[in-house]
Amino acid sequence: xxxxxxxxxxxxxxxxxxxxxxxxxxxxxxxxxxxxxxxxxxxxxxxxxxxxxxxxxxxxxxxxxxxxxxxxxxxxxxxxxxxxxxxxxxxxxxxxxxxxxxxxxxxxxxxxxxxxxxxxxxxxxxxxxxxxxxxxxxxxxxxxxxxxxxxxxxxxxxxxxxxxxxxxxxxxxxxxxxxxxxxxxxxxxxxxxxxxxxxxxxxxxxxxxxxxxxxxxxxxxxxxxxxxxxxxxxxxxxxxxxxxxxxxxxxxxxxxxxxxxxxxxxxxxxxxxxxxxxxxxxxxxxxxxxxxxxxxxxxxxxxxxxxxxxxxxxxxxxxxxxxxxxxxxxxxxxxxxxxxxxxxxxxxxxxxxxxxxxxxxxxxxxxxxxxxxxxxxxxxxxxxxxxxxxxxxxxxxxxxxxxxxxxxxxxxxxxxxxxxxxxxxxxxxxxxxxxxxxxxxxxxxxxxxxxxxxxxxxxxxxxxxxxxxxxxxxxxxxxxxxxxxxxxxxxxxxxxxxxx
Amino acid sequence: xxxxxxxxxxxxxxxxxxxxxxxxxxxxxxxxxxxxxxxxxxxxxxxxxxxxxxxxxxxxxxxxxxxxxxxxxxxxxxxxxxxxxxxxxxxxxxxxxxxxxxxxxxxxxxxxxxxxxxxxxxxxxxxxxxxxxxxxxxxxxxxxxxxxxxxxxxxxxxxxxxxxxxxxxxxxxxxxxxxxxxxxxxxxxxxxxxxxxxxxxxxxxxxxxxxxxxxxxxxxxxxxxxxxxxxxxxxxxxxxxxxxxxxxxxxxxxxxxxxxxxxxxxxxxxxxxxxxxxxxxxxxxxxxxxxxxxxxxxxxxxxxxxxxxxxxxxxxxxxxxxxxxxxxxxxxxxxxxxxxxxxxxxxxxxxxxxxxxxxxxxxxxxxxxxxxxx
Numbered sequence: 001x002x003x004x005x006x007x008x009x010x011x012x013x014x015x016x017x018x019x020x021x022x023x024x025x026x027x028x029x030x031x032x033x034x035x036x037x038x039x040x041x042x043x044x045x046x047x048x049x050x051x052x053x054x055x056x057x058x059x060x061x062x063x064x065x066x067x068x069x070x071x072x073x074x075x076x077x078x079x080x081x082x083x084x085x086x087x088x089x090x091x092x093x094x095x096x097x098x099x100x101x102x103x104x105x106x107x108x109x110x111x112x113x114x115x116x117x118x119x120x121x122x123x124x125x126x127x128x129x130x131x132x133x134x135x136x137x138x139x140x141x142x143x144x145x146x147x148x149x150x151x152x153x154x155x156x157x158x159x160x161x162x163x164x165x166x167x168x169x170x171x172x173x174x175x176x177x178x179x180x181x182x183x184x185x186x187x188x189x190x191x192x193x194x195x196x197x198x199x200x201x202x203x204x205x206x207x208x209x210x211x212x213x214x215x216x217x218x219x220x221x222x223x224x225x226x227x228x229x230x231x232x233x234x235x236x237x238x239x240x241x242x243x244x245x246x247x248x249x250x251x252x253x254x255x256x257x258x259x260x261x262x263x264x265x266x267x268x269x270x271x272x273x274x275x276x277x278x279x280x281x282x283x284x285x286x287x288x289x290x291x292x293x294x295x296x297x298x299x300x301x302x303x304x305x306x307x308x309x310x311x312x313x314x315x316x317x318x319x320x321x322x323x324x325x326x327x328x329x330x331x332x333x334x335x336x337x338x339x340x341x342x343x344x345x346x347x348x349x350x351x352x353x354x355x356x357x358x359x360x361x362x363x364x365x366x367x368x369x370x371x372x373x374x375x376x377x378x379x380x381x382x383x384x385x386x387x388x389x390x391x392x393x394x395x396x397x398x399x400x401x402x403x404x405x406x407x408x409x410x411x412x413x414x415x416x417x418x419x420x421x422x423x424x425x426x427x428x429x430x431x432x433x434x435x436x437x438x439x440x441x442x443x444x445x446x447x448x449x450x451x452x453x454x455x456x457x458x459x460x461x462x463x464x465x466x467x468x469x470x471x472x473x474x475x476x477x478x479x480x481x482x483x484x485x486x487x488x489x490x491x492x493x494x495x496x497x498x499x500x
Numbered sequence: 501x502x503x504x505x506x507x508x509x510x511x512x513x514x515x516x517x518x519x520x521x522x523x524x525x526x527x528x529x530x531x532x533x534x535x536x537x538x539x540x541x542x543x544x545x546x547x548x549x550x551x552x553x554x555x556x557x558x559x560x561x562x563x564x565x566x567x568x569x570x571x572x573x574x575x576x577x578x579x580x581x582x583x584x585x586x587x588x589x590x591x592x593x594x595x596x597x598x599x600x601x602x603x604x605x606x607x608x609x610x611x612x613x614x615x616x617x618x619x620x621x622x623x624x625x626x627x628x629x630x631x632x633x634x635x636x637x638x639x640x641x642x643x644x645x646x647x648x649x650x651x652x653x654x655x656x657x658x659x660x661x662x663x664x665x666x667x668x669x670x671x672x673x674x675x676x677x678x679x680x681x682x683x684x685x686x687x688x689x690x691x692x693x694x695x696x697x698x699x700x701x702x703x704x705x706x707x708x709x710x711x712x713x714x715x716x717x718x719x720x721x722x723x724x725x726x727x728x729x730x731x732x733x734x735x736x737x738x739x740x741x742x743x744x745x746x747x748x749x750x751x752x753x754x755x756x757x758x759x760x761x762x763x764x765x766x767x768x769x770x771x772x773x774x775x776x777x778x779x780x781x782x783x784x785x786x787x788x789x790x791x792x793x794x795x796x797x798x799x800x801x802x803x804x805x806x807x808x809x810x811x812x813x814x815x816x817x818x819x820x821x822x823x824x825x826x827x828x829x830x831x832x833x834x835x836x837x838x839x840x841x842x843x844x845x846x847x848x849x850x851x852x853x854x855x856x857x858x859x860x861x862x863x864x865x866x867x868x869x870x871x872x873x874x
Contacts, residue, residue, distance in 0.1 A: 062697065066536040169834050171765040180766025202835050246840035248849070326635045327863065337862050442823060445699075445852060449860030450628035450656050453698045453853055460699035460852070467830060467848065468838050475834055477774050498765055500773055 014491045019421060022361035030364070031378040034099040041102035044082070045109030052078055057114035057252070061461055064251035069244060072120070072252060076208045079121045080156040086148050088125055090372060091381050091389050092397075093144035099378070100369045101360040104305035108353070111309025112316065115465035116252030118306055123204040123253065127159025129298040130213035132368060133291050134229050134272035135406040141397040143211050143231060150210070160209035161295075162200040162258050169202075170478045172215065173296055175224035175289040176498055185260070187216035187228040193267045194228060196260040199242070202472070206256025207241055210234050214258070218274060227288045229272040230265045238263030249464030279404070281412045290411060290419060296474060296482070297422035298368050303473045304356035304429030307437035310466040311352050314437075315345040317459040318444035321451060332447075341447050345440045352433040362425035366418035368410070424486035427479040434469035434476060441466050509573055512555075512564070516577035519550060524582040531582060532846055534703045535695035539662070541618075547585060548618035552578075556593045561612050566600070568735055568811075569797040572742035576793075579746025580753070581843075583850040586743045587704030588622070590857065591658045593739065595623040595667050597732035598680060602720025607682075611665070623682075624659035624666040628706075630733070630859030630867075631669035631678050632726050638670045638711060640681060648672070648681065648718060650689075653710040660685075660707035661692050668709075669725050670716070677723035681716040689714040700846070700853030733858050734808040737815035738796045740857045744822035745789040747854065751829030751847040752782045758833050758842070769832075778828050785825050789818045812868050816861070822851040 002010070011017035018025060056075070063070055079085065088103045089095020103125065110118035124147070131140045143159060150157030163172050165185055171177035185198030196216055203212070211233055218226035232239055242257025270276070277287045319342055322332040332338045364373045371377055396402060441463035445452040452459045470476045481497070489495040523543050524531070531540045547553065555571050557563030564570035571593055579586040599608040615621035638652040654668045664685055669678040683690065689712040695705040720728055756779060759770035769775045796814040799807040826848040830837035837844040855861060 065697070164835065167763070169764065174765070177765030182763055248838050248840070248845035327633050327860070337866070341862070438827070442852075446855070446861040449633075449863075450626075450856055453628065453700070453856055454656070455697035455699075463852065464699065464849070467827070467845075470831065471835055471838055475831065477778075477831065481774070500767070500771065 019425070019487065022358055022365055022425065026361040026365050029375070030373060031099075031375045031382075033378070033382060034101065034373070037099040038102040038105050041087070041098060041106040042109055044087075045106045048079075048082060048084075049109060049113045053110060053113045053117050057117060058456065058458065058461070060252050061114075061116070062455065068246050068251075071207055071244075071254060073208065075117065075120060075252065076156050076158070076205075077154070080151055080154065080158075083151060084121050085124050085156065085158055086144075086151050089128060089144045089147065091384070091386060092393060093141050094148035094386070094390065094394070095144060097381055100372065101357075101364065104301055104356050104360055107302060108305040108309040108312065108356075111306040112313040113309075114252060115306050115310050115462070115469070116250040118309060119204060119250055119253040120208075122302065123160070124158040124209075125302070126161045126204070126299050127209070127211065127213050129368075130161040130229065130295055131159070131231070131271060133294040133298070135403060135410050136271040136276075137397045137402040137406055138400075139231055139269065139271050141394060145394070146210070156208070157210040158205060158208060159211040159213060160203050160205050160256075162203050162206075162212050162214040164200060164202045166199060166201050170475055173292045173474055173478065173482075174498065175227075175285050175292065178217075178224035178227075179222055181223060183217055183220055183223045185214075185216050186220055187218055187230065187265075189218060190264070194230060194265050194270065194273075196230070196232070196238070196263040196265060198260055200258040200260075201242075201255075202245060203256045203258055204253055204472075206258055207244060207254045212239075212258060213271065214260075224288060225285055226274050227272065227277075227291065228270065228274070229291070231269045231271055232260075232263065232265055233269075236263055236265070248467060249461065250468050280407060287411050290414075293419060293423045294368055294410075297363060297426040299473050300426040300430035300479070301356045301359035301363065303469055304352070304359060304433035307429075307433030307435070307466065307469050308349060308352035308356055310437040310462050310469070311345070311433070311440040312349045314440040314444040314459055314462045314466075315342070315349055317457065317462070318342060318345060318447050321448050321457070321459075325451070338447060341443055345443055348436040348440050352429075352436040355432040356429040359426050359429040362421055365421075366415075367422040367426075420486045420490060424483050427474075427483040427486070430473060430479050431476045431483070434466065437466040437469055438463070506569075509564075509567075509570055512570055513573045513577060515550065516552075516574045519547070519552075520578050520581040523547075524578070524585060528582045528843060528846070529840055531584065531703045532840075534584075535697065535705065539705065540703055543585065544588070544618040544662075547589070548615075548621060552585075552589050553592050553618065553621045554612055555589070556596045557608075557612055561609060568738060568800045571739050572793060572797045575739055576742045576746040576749070579743045579850075579854075580750040582703070583743060583747050583847075583854065584701045584703035586746065587627075587701040587853070588659060590736070590739060590743060591625055591627040591704070592622050594627050594732055594736050594858075595625045597736055598625070598667060598728050599719060601728040601731045602680060602724070604719050607719075619662060619664050622659050622663035622665075624657045624661075624663040624685075626654055626656055626668065627658045627858065628656055628853075628856050629669075630863065631729060633859055633863050636669050636671050636678050638668055638681075640670045640672045640679070640716060642672065648716045650681065650683065650711040650714040650716045653708065655708045656696060656706045657709055658704060658706045660709055661695060661705055666709070667719060669729075672722055675723055678725040679722045680719040680725045680728060682719050683711070683714060683716045685709075687715060698853060700849035700851070734811055735800055736811075736858065738793060738800055738811040740854060741789070741815045741818035742793050742797070743857075744819045744851055744854045745786065745793055747847045747851050748782070748786050748789065748822045748825050748829075751826045751844055752779070752786055754843055754847075755779060755782060755829045755832040758836070762833075775832060778832050782825050782828055785821050789814075789821060792818065809868065809871060812864070816864060816868065819851070819855040819857075820861070823848075823855055826851045 086095040091097035167182040171181040187194040217223035245255040551562045640648045693708040796810040830844045
């Protein structure tokens with residue numbers, strides 16, 4: 001047998017054993033009740049698809065082609081009634097606390113019918129992830145509890161994330177690039193808060209959201225070193241909504257411009273700032289990089305589940321078509337080449353799902369929601385009455401020591417290799433699932449020929465919708481570079497990046 | 501398509517390029533909003549007056565004597581800016597090919613010479629089908645007076661709703677093979693759906709049509725529809741490739757321009773080697789496509805040995821490439837490429853639509869290899 005030390009050494013060789021066995025390492029540690037959570041999430045999504053998404057998706061898409069300024073606010077209200085905006089908010093903050101990986105299964109289901117509506121329903125959690133990436137416990141608690149209140153009152157209170165600008169897109173998620181970028185979104189420190197000036201664009205759900213977690217910069221020439229994240233409420237003086245983008249697909253989910261003109265945001269709504277970052281042991285550039293990487297790591301497997309959903313949707317439409325349509329005198333399903341293509345599509349769906357599931361395992365082991373999946377914490381959270389959190393825990397979250405503690409854990413004490421793994425292994429499903437989503441749409445359209453060109457056949461909409469998945473949350477090209485940086489560069493000497 | 505252009509066709513190329521820049525470029529975004537906005541009839545009128553709907557006609561009728569090369573030049577130049585008009589020209593040229601193959605040159609000449617508007621000269625046709633592959637739902641019955649009466653329906657007739665005439669595949673009662681029929685749309689019993697919303701070529705409208713006791717004129721001979729279609733598809737395949745290559749050229753031009761203007765991380769994105777690789781991939785594919793089209797269109801016009809397979813292979817190759825490369829064209833622009841403000845997303849959609857011309861891709865691939873194997 002191999003000695004323990006030698007075995008350790010062998011397993012640390014690339015690819016490292018732990019990197020390629022997230023599911024194996026994760027499963028024994030996971031609470032069994034997560035299965036039930038996932039069953040609930042999938043069943044809810046399927047019911048929502050039957051009652052809301054499938055009957056409305058095509059009609060809404062057409063409506064938005066005709067009138068690009070139309071806002072499907074009723075859909076947001078419907079999702080609010082179904083409780084979707086609090087389902088994955090931790091109970092600590094008043095939400096229902098369903099396990100986070102079940103969110104991916106939920107979004108795969110919705111995306112298999114309409115990615116646009118899937119995004120409209122779920123991008124609120126990108127706002128939540130932004131807040132959580134700052135670990136400002138007081139503001140996380142405040143905003144998420146407002147969402148809970150919005151559910152009770154029937155007036156949706158959802159959160160959008162704002163980072164992309166007209167002249168800064170691919171470079172905003174890399175601090176090194178951010179320092180050289182053309183960002184123009186300035187946060188000027190003034191007495192009692194910040195004054196914001198600039199514009200954000202491509203902000204999903206911007207026209208529906210109540211709160212915006214916005215990235216700004218104290219010094220534009222040193223943007224990467226001076227990140228400020230602020231919570232800005234709709235209606236704040238100096239903050240207005242601009243136009244909605246005319247997108248090729250995902251029309252159901254508005255992509256909005258946010259305009260800030262001398263918009264004052266008080267200190268109490270500053271989620272993260274250079275001043276706060278100075279209290280961490282990490283150098284400021286590292287803590288800022290971790291902030292944006294945590295956000296990317298949390299959101300990218302979700303985009304992977306969208307890609308998986310659309311790959312599945314395209315496959316399902318092709319299967320339906322093949323089962324009903326005669327080509328050259330016999331049902332298409334009985335042509336060998338069609339069976340082959342359907343097999344290929346089915347395989348692609350399975351591969352895509354495995355990729356995002358593995359990404360979620362990695363996040364559960366090494367990422368943001370590791371704590372939530374620890375068995376004692378998971379079960380205490382699950383079976384403790386909500387009122388206990390509301391009355392006895394929630395007030396403590398307002399103490400700055402709580403933010404200090406969570407930041408210590410998640411910034412200063414978080415192992416470097418955990419950051420690399422979550423960044424790298426979240427990029428994989430983002431790239432793989434979204435590429436496979438496009439691939440299946442292409443195969444389905446080729447298989448359906450002229451019939452697939454029609455809007456009423458649904459599959460062309462899948463293709464239009466899916467293309468955006470290769471772009472948002474970091475283009476797949478940037479994701480590949482992120483993956484290289486996180487998981488490949490570490491084992492090769494002499495690597496430099498972004499220096500061409 | 502530089503290599504394709506010989507001196508005698510240079511004028512045509514300049515004319516098509518100028519037309520695209522002057523008539524299509526200023527309003528491509530608006531024109532693409534059909535059927536939610538009015539159809540660009542002003543452009544169709546000018547295209548008719550310029551002679552783009554008669555390129556395949558004899559010289560005395562303003563055409564280029566059935567030169568597929570001439571058609572390829574026009575389609576390529578037009579599709580760089582807006583492939584919808586390319587779809588219209590293509591469909592009409594396909595009809596002219598079918599009628600010629602059916603020996604109906606007099607009928608065709610009369611149709612072209614008597615035309616006084618684009619509605620007169622255009623003939624609608626289900627140009628996204630190979631009729632052999634699909635289940636034909638239109639049936640004809642021959643009356644005692646040797647006239648034919650149609651019943652049934654035909655899906656997705658390109659230029660339906662605009663053209664005054666349609667050419668459709670129909671099965672005559674008691675027969676298995678299909679025949680081609682010309683139908684005048686302004687007679688009772690012809691019903692036309694709203695324009696079908698499609699992924700691309702928005703301003704090349706398609707409709708579903710139904711027929712009830714509709715008078716129809718046989719084109720060519722009974723049961724010979726397949727023969728006419730296969731011959732037409734042999735010649736027209738390379739024209740479909742020229743359309744796709746035009747779309748790719750447009751996508752590449754926009755991507756290249758954008759890469760010179762856009763800065764990320766302190767560098768023009770054209771100086772990112774990842775972006776250069778993407779642009780290079782687009783340029784290489786485009787160059788190969790142009791050469792393939794040039795060669796194949798010459799083979800078609802010269803009737804060189806193997807021209808049919810060459811034309812079809814180039815079509816399959818270039819249209820598939822266009823679907824992939826226009827996707828890269830979006831990717832170079834990132835989020836902007838996904839928005840209507842740039843033409844990249846339109847190119848992506850149009851390429852997919854063009855790939856479906858004249859039948860399902862897998863069936864076309866099987867038909868291609870069948871000719872080699874058997």
